[in-house]
Amino acid sequence: MRVVVPFSADRPKTRLSDTLDPTERRAFARAMLGDVVETVRDAGADPEVLATEPVEVDAPVEVDDRRLSLAVNDALRDGLPAAVVMADLALATQRSVRRLVDTEGDVVVAPGRGAGTNAIVVRHPEFRVDYHGASFLDHADAARELGAAIRVVDSFRLATDVDEPSDLVELLVHGDGAARDWLVDAGFELDDDGGRVGIRRR
Amino acid sequence: MRVVVPFSADRPKTRLSDTLDPTERRAFARAMLGDVVETVRDAGADPEVLATEPVEVDAPVEVDDRRLSLAVNDALRDGLPAAVVMADLALATQRSVRRLVDTEGDVVVAPGRGAGTNAIVVRHPEFRVDYHGASFLDHADAARELGAAIRVVDSFRLATDVDEPSDLVELLVHGDGAARDWLVDAGFELDDDGGRVGIRRR
Incomplete structure (x- = not known):
């Protein structure tokens, strides 16, 4: 399956x-x-990066600097079924991506926290994404209006987009890729000195 | 399967x-x-509430006011296999609970955010829980030391313990039980006026 991976190359991860600092982000x-x-490739799918500016990565890159939903909907027109998986799902595993793409349904959503849509499979030609606001609820409504069957994938790994400092805890605990290595090399470690587990930097 | 549900009856949900207010909490x-x-019962399992003081609920209740890990380990001694499912997993569904109890392994953990252990299945007689700190990592270590096979259940629903105000968003978006109804009756609704989706109270 085509898996479109949108990536904001210009000002990534402002909530961190x-x-x-900007270079680190x-x-x-x-x-x-x-x-x-x-991970997408290891799961047997075909990643295509949709970036706001050129980026070097081991996948075909299409540059589109319009806002996310417009760019993604255009990319979806290039061929269905297709999935859209956010570039900050650093906890995603082969297994969780396979659960996503193997789940049947005209529209399959892996929600993110805060009513977001972290990953979606689109098999219905008239379905359009809209990432603004409570997109999980909006996507469910849109599918219903089209009479499209919607399914939800219940995955902590796909629900965890790494966006805010507290998300770095999840990456340190559950990650095993280059992003986790980057964090460790940058001096981050778990702060388990009492109360909630957080992060600290050496 | 026995499913122990620990419940702090005296001062619940202080992070809210x-x-x-205290009565509402x-x-x-x-x-x-x-x-x-x-939900546990609908999933075909047998809930037993382990509460810090008597509480009225549609399940057998054992009162034990010692700290959580001690009380749970004592309860586990009453018979294995057993699961421990936290009382604030208000997003749990039949399906997610079934995935938990049906996953094979001497120890099966559904992690919570912040390296917590939101649900666990224990089939190994020497395994003991310890909920302090980064319990997910500690439980994994403890299983390894016993030579016990550990499996992890990847579920957003089981990973979401309702603890902090931002968790109420998840309950409003994904919940469908009495707790969600309570929130709605108390005047809570999604705040989708821009930026991240939050909650507001009428």
């Missing part, structure tokens, strides 16, 4: 501004992108 | 203090407990 975001592309 | 926590017990 307090934790990483770019490097970290690229490491996550590389992990996602590799 | 800014959002709900008790009512909300009891609604979640009721949902979890019902």
